[in-house]
Amino acid sequence: MTDVTADKNDPAGSLPSTDNEPDDLMEEKNEENQPAATAEGEGAASDVYRYIKGDLFTSEIFKVEIQNLPKYIGFNDLKKFLNKHGINPHKIKLFSRQMFAFVTFKNQEERDKAMKAVHGMQWKSKVLSVRLAKPKADPILKKRKQEEETEGGPPGAKRAAGCQEVEEDEEEPLNIQIANAVTPLWNVPYEEQLKRKEKEVEGVLQKLTREIGNNNKAMLPWLFVQKEKHNKMCCPLEAIRPSPVQTEYRNKCEFVIGVGADGEDKTVGFRLGKYKGGSCAVVSPSETTHVSSEAKRVVQEFQQFIRTTPYAVYSPETYEGHWRQLTVRTSRIKQTMAIVFFNPQKLPEEELEELKRNLRQYFTEGEGKESCITSLYFVRMGQRTSAGTEDLPCEHVTGEECIHEELLGLKFRISPHSFFQTNTPAAEVLYSAVGEWAQLDQDSTVLDVCCGTGTIGISLAKRVKKVIGIELCQEAVEDAKANAEANGLTNVEFHCGKAEDVFPTVLNAVVSPNITAIVDPPRAGLHSKVILAIRRAEHLKRLVYVACNAKAAMNNFIDLCRAPSNRVRGAPFRPVRAMAVDLFPQTMHCETILLFERVDYSSNTDSQTTET
Template sequence: MADVAVDNSAPADPLPSTEKKSVLTDDLMEEKNQENQPAAEGEGATGGDSNVYRYTKGDLFTSEIFKVEIQNLPKYIGFNDLKKFLNKHGISPHKVKLFSKQMFAFVTFKNQEERDKAMKAVHGMQWKNKVLSVRLAKPKADPILKKRKQEEETEGVQPDAKRAAGSKEVEEESLNIQIANAVTPLWNVPYKEQLKRKQQEVEDILQKLTREIGNNNKAMLPWLFVQKEKCNKMCCPLEPIQPSPVQMEYRNKCEFVIGVGADGEDKTVGFRLGKYKGGSCAVVSPTETSHVSSEAKMVVQAFQQFIRTTPYAVYSPETYEGHWRQLTVRTCRTKQTMAIVFFNPQKLQEEELEELKRNLRHYFTDGDGKESGITSLYFVRMGQRTSAGTEDLPCEHVSGDECIHEELLGLKFRISPHSFFQTNTPAAEVLYSAVGEWAQLDEDSTVLDVCCGTGTIGISLAKRVKKVIGIELCQEAVEDAKANAEANGLTNVEFHCGKAEDVFPTVLNAVVSPNVTAVVDPPRAGLHSKVILAIRRAEHLKRLIYVACNAKAAMNNFIDLCRAPSNRVRGAPFRPVRAMAVDLFPQTMHCETILLFERVDYSSSTDSQTQQNPEN
């Protein structure tokens, strides 16, 4: 499921982000500190350091202050090996970061008691002929403070705060190029060449999948040998990439960060030039970005004008002070526009917040912001422990309609603030049309639409089949999906709310249709292993269409679908028979990949020969 977030924490990465984290101090720290380096580069024994993160010295909880370094680990162990080892000895870490080549790991805990217990238990313990040692560890140096210190040492002058965010002396043209390179890195590459690169990347992924299938299911080797000869070392034919019908201004949802501009202007709404861990929080207006719609740019400009008239500061990811955090804009073909304002109240009184919302309402309904065309306005309060854009925060309706409505493949779809909907509507039509063609459906078919969002895939197929069953985590999206089915006059569609790994096995076991096809369109991390195991066990499920917004991240899912039967993985394996890329994200390296998997049929002579002696 590819809700590609042009997000606030990085250069508008067009990678899908449908499942966002909701805990600020540890999970924003994860963004800041996800590339931990060995102790020699700033992380080691506890001690004073002016460059450590400020939140470790404030009132906010972070497991970073309960952190240890385990040294002298055995060679060739993996993350799961270390976690199982710790659990076996009654140790429950909050997070584990393993450096297997250097044979050490950083481990954090939820409190000092658990940390001290772990240090006492593990220090001196022997594991695979290695005697482990444990020492306290400190957070990595804050990238922004570290960068300032380096600048000060290099230039011999004290850099001011605004110069850390960006210099006013940087030319506007240069900034436009920098932000284009950050959010749309292929903006200056001819579109045919973009498609060629994406086609090649998918081909590389399929070649890797071919090798992995061979490693995990020896019985498929004869079949793979034939496929590789026919398909350029791939396990299945790769059809030509399908281009996006539009290459400019195609995004119907964008998330804009609010911060200090790279030109020194305070309260700037746009995209960051870099990540916090890179030492920059500079924000650049989206005015010249090619993938953002003109409607969204109008909203950004109007909103920026509004917040500059208020006394409230922008939120600082460095100090955790300030208020304005993010603006999300959703647009559609029907010329409706939704704006969602993310605001950190800090210690403001309720009366002040209500006055702010009244001012927002007046500005966009009767004031200067009216021309921006907002038809639906929401306000989201964000606490110190929540990250911007999180999907589970309540949205307060401020003015206008509660939803916007999109048209896709001749159908109508209602979209709420948190609901998933593909960010490139014309290209989504190409994607869903391909899914419908590949599914080979008839009037006796049952379609299982997993991670269905607002029900777009299932609803687009409903008139061809007996029944559609959708599964979706977001309650708001499920309500939209139900309303969408009703609005399109469909009575053979039902939706279930919950985690796919919890709901899918029950739903699948209840289906008795002779022709069952599953369509899965999960977040970039892929499906939970429980869902894959349920799919493998359900022998009556013969066909699976996997829509991957990040095929590399979904590789383990692909492998598990095809691996040999075992005590853990029961049921006949699948094998890929068809693949195609659809470009939903022009000007970036990302695309959607469709893979059609079919169950190996033991009743046929060919398959029965290739599947003898399954591995245990």
């Protein structure tokens, strides 16, 4: 997976309801599972496949099942295998225990090409077979159909938001439900939260230890010693560093707009569940602990505004309606950005311009003025827009074009789509640890991969000779350049592009006795091309890996440490230090820092490289 923008490291912020189930980013009802509003007449609600009959894109039409897969493969293994043979799937759903997978494509040509290429192919002594697969049933309509069959009639009138049936006498209060959904550890003492997260990272390191042994036999003697020292882990795990603040810490929240679980139309907040689970009921964030009071105020004022308009909320079930999402970004210097996502449908341009004028007037002169918005944007979302919103153009409505933040005594500019850690005080803890572990001096060159607005590299720039940042999002790169200039730095440069395309070229051009790479990639980790480039660059001796999901980055860790081969050239790395930093209190998520150092084969003891 290539870099993503916006909230690439944020397990709880890339979608209106990702705070609900962070582990399923990009799964909130992607367009391949979205029903089109095409069925008519009685019985339409029970046609669980009606969405594929419309003229809107859905990859479910171009779906195959690959059978007889090898045992013990993972999602990334299958994706790499398909990519290696020139196959680019739109979506993969792997069932490793049953040794099969569903794979969808963007068109019939790509599907047929894949079927022809893969059917009969041998992979790890298994002969693969491919057949056409049935589309996935729409989860909402499937649930309703089951209810009708069970009850012998149409669903009851208690269904909230037209999507979820609510048995009032069995449900907990909505504030408890939403707390359980978005901050599942809200009622767990903070010390206990930290212990759980540290235990989770310990399990990841123990698994990594086993994987290193399986993929690099030369490291077994070293691993044996490490396991004895560090409770079956390949390196010491330092005490987790807590977040300086445990409540109201999020500086960016994305709120869905829909019908409330309490029946209130045009509600702005979080979903109680996910569409694929049969739910699209929305609950206000007013009593959530992780959302700032500033963001809650914007939500309340915005909700009042949209309830005065004639435009309906967007329905993920029928594709009808307009209001879709509200993103709120705040900073410690009391600046607030609001980004309104709206589906124009077939509204004339002059009507949209009038709506934007009304928004501007409401937040600058009307009742919304109390929310103190300093930057307001309007984004048009089309029918085909699903999980990713980072590529959509933002129309500036009023106020400043950016907000600004202070971090470690430095100033940072943040644009609508730019990535910036969502917990600023905890990010200071994280970046301070990264700087400490990187072992830098005035001769050092730092490669800041997936750098966002440049926060890590800029925070280290005064301690090193040069910082080179790489980032996919052009908007973030412009911010990073402006941030370097605002902080008086002249030894920093930034390159825009996919890390897998830019990094090898940049790395080969660097001539320095002390190169340290710091990588802070998306949740899925770095592209394998980046890992291979790191391995080949023997002059790169040290790597600090910041993982927002250490489990998802496991393949990266393994490739850094595996034995050299025709594919993986260059001496391997070893993990020598690890630590968790809590950026997401009240949830099970945290950042994990791992320090990798190159194995020094010139040493008779096969020891680690030492500090330069």
